[in-house]
Amino acid sequence: MELEEYFPVWKDLSEMQRSLLAGAAVRRFAPKGTLLHAGAADCVGLMIVRSGQLRAFILSDEGKEITIYRLFERDMCLFSASCIMKNIQFDIAVETEKDTELWIIPSDVYKRLSDSSLAVANYTNQLMAARFSEVMWLVEQIMWKSFDKRLAEFLLTESTLDGGNVLRITHDKIAAHLGTAREVVTRMLRYFQSEGMVALSRGAVELTDRDRLQALAD
Amino acid sequence: MELEEYFPVWKDLSEMQRSLLAGAAVRRFAPKGTLLHAGAADCVGLMIVRSGQLRAFILSDEGKEITIYRLFERDMCLFSASCIMKNIQFDIAVETEKDTELWIIPSDVYKRLSDSSLAVANYTNQLMAARFSEVMWLVEQIMWKSFDKRLAEFLLTESTLDGGNVLRITHDKIAAHLGTAREVVTRMLRYFQSEGMVALSRGAVELTDRDRLQALAD
DNA sequence: GGTTCTTCTGTGACGTTGTCACCGTCAGCG
């Protein structure tokens, strides 16, 4: 049982709490593109990323999206268990961006833990604060930064995640991440290309001048 | 000592915790327009509203603002004590919108409480979740709603807070709340006026057709 | 009362971003 490696406050749990957790936690594999959670209705439980990558986003009535934050190895997704928290009024969706292995802790079990363990409660707090920070960062981006800067920054962080200089991503996906329309992304990328900062091809963006993109992003 | 009335988990504290809290909490009065907190630098401590009204907002480098949420009687302002939480990376400012009476609990005291009391830790969680919800609501407003709807909604909620149909507020203040420019507010209000939904005068907006405003807001 | 100052509001021109309609291109597949 290697759950303890992924559950940081394991060491602060009692024997009983440990066995409760170990008995209830489930492993799951989800291929790239799986919708893991949508809306408050399905209360899967708390998810911990063993490997892979998740994207949390919100959806408008007309089907527009914007990425709220991402989750990587060892991150925990609180809001897939949002039903255990009253005061949570919004709907978040979560999907896999890569093939992903997960631990899933059923909502009620997690609730019992955080209701009985100070360590778990405080850790939950820290997690929530971290997510809160990410959302506040998003608000600041949306409000105060122009689109060219946002796009440049997105391309750069995306490429450091993926490794290479060639991003395999469509304009449509980029638009969904940044919460804008595909045409807008296309236009700006064309401009970047005319300035020699990127090279475009179907389904891919190559970063040809990271320094200028970086300069733009600041 | 009536702090217990404003501190919902008082009943779950031990005698020692109660006296710690009671000994450390301070009362403060702040007239309308006081800046209570700005940035992570000043870590006043956790604030509880006894009476009055607060506004939490963020500031851009160029001095633009947007209201994140508001606090009313009995609400607690976590982020004035943000320094006790690692993982909080953003700066929020808080100012009084009316003459306000506060309890202030020094940050270190609150930290000791939430580190030692499960009830306090879980209550903090709930508060954070509630604020999180408000910010998510804000993101949805900014992203998916057009400005006329946002303005209509703002005028309506503002008037239910203040009571009467005549809001004493400048276009500039409205713009700061909604995170836009004054000219934009002016233009839209003029349009509302031309449609008979409001009547404008210097420093005031009178709502003359709440029903149509309400219809707009949805 | 006037004069000055500040705050608040109004407006036109223009830049950026979002929306709409529609078309062209490319890849895969029968």
Next chain:
DNA sequence: CGCTGACGGTGACAACGTCACAGAAGAACC
């Protein structure tokens, strides 16, 4: 090969933000 669906490109226009400036309403001071 031709069809199909996904992807990218484009022009026109709408919505909102920005800038520059002007005028009007109060406040303050004499």
